[in-house]
Amino acid sequence: QKEVEQNSGPLSVPEGAIASLNCTYSDRVSQSFFWYRQYSGKSPELIMSIYSNGDKEDGRFTAQLNKASQYVSLLIRDSQPSDSATYLCAVNIPGFQKLVFGTGTRLLVSP
Amino acid sequence: DAGITQSPRYKITETGRQVTLMCHQTWSHSYMFWYRQDLGHGLRLIYYSAAADITDKGEVPDGYVVSRSKTENFPLTLESATRSQTSVYFCASSEDSNSPLHFGNGTRLTVT
Secondary structure, three states: OOOEEEOOOOEEEEOOOOEEEEEEEOOOOOOOEEEEEEOOOOOOEEEEEEOOOEEEEEOOEEEEEEOOOOEEEEEEOOOOHHHOEEEEEEEEEOOOOEEEEOOOEEEEEEO | OOOEEEEOOEEEEOOOOOEEEEEEEOOOOOEEEEEEEEOOOEEEEEEEEEEOOEEEEOOOOOOEEEOOOOOOEOOEEEOOOOHHHOEEEEEEEEOOOOOOOEEOOOEEEEEO
């Protein structure tokens, strides 16, 4: 089982809709969770961090963490074509001092 | 400007040659990382460093060498480049092991 799993997509949503991106992880003691956005040919850019169970909102983005079920999700409200990118989930591995990344979900927002 | 910079942005080299990719950060972050990104594999950790003079292997370290004599620099050397090392290489830094990573712009390396 991979340490961090994401559906590769593409996930296609119309402009204005809510995009829901999901990520599951295998290490129960992970404490830090991050969502990165990566445009084609660019480097990953941090968009959300979440450390405790529940929801965390930042503008149009909401990160949701459920440690009991070992999943973290990212909701993008009012999706825009400029949100079209690959979204990477990253989870820290305690004791190993590193983040493990999922392979990413490609999001396509159509006008 | 503060940040993390990688050089060169693009590099073409021949099989068997030694290549060094540079990474410099101005935040004084303790942790620095080298990842490679390939289609179908996502980001894979090559090496990381928790502080100056402390380095450790990641997921795919074979064929690579790193050093960290100063906190701000973390060069990655391919001792004898192979075609399988054609990839996009990202350097990243973080304040501590629980903090998010901040990435450089990447180096696209082609080994012919």
